[in-house]
Amino acid sequence: xxxxxxxxxxxxxxxxxxxxxxxxxxxxxxxxxxxxxxxxxxxxxxxxxxxxxxxxxxxxxxxxxxxxxxxxxxxxxxxxxxxxxxxxxxxxxxxxxxxxxxxxxxxxxxxxxxxxxxxxxxxxxxxxxxxxxx
Numbered sequence: 001x002x003x004x005x006x007x008x009x010x011x012x013x014x015x016x017x018x019x020x021x022x023x024x025x026x027x028x029x030x031x032x033x034x035x036x037x038x039x040x041x042x043x044x045x046x047x048x049x050x051x052x053x054x055x056x057x058x059x060x061x062x063x064x065x066x067x068x069x070x071x072x073x074x075x076x077x078x079x080x081x082x083x084x085x086x087x088x089x090x091x092x093x094x095x096x097x098x099x100x101x102x103x104x105x106x107x108x109x110x111x112x113x114x115x116x117x118x119x120x121x122x123x124x125x126x127x128x129x130x131x132x133x134x
Contacts, residue, residue: 013039047078047090050128053118054092061112067105071097089127096134106134
């Protein structure tokens, strides 16, 4: 079954529709590549996919181990390279709530983040820098 339907709508914009939910997502080329910056670029979505996947897998681990991570936030930084133009690094910085996590809980959270499906799907040359602040 089709997961996403996408069309080019002009002026470097695309519109993707998640088939099951009908949710729409528009992308724009980045400003440094002739876009207007009006929305996420495709490479922004790549970086967001990594961070969001990490949070999701951490959430699953928290359910299983009865750990709370409600209120966790993150900053994601995408670093581009050229020849060829590509994402060379993604930095994901987690800001955990002021819970008193045990060393075991921290290990569960960090291992979950670093072993998410998107992290495993990215080419090994793409550097993933993951930092946790407790």
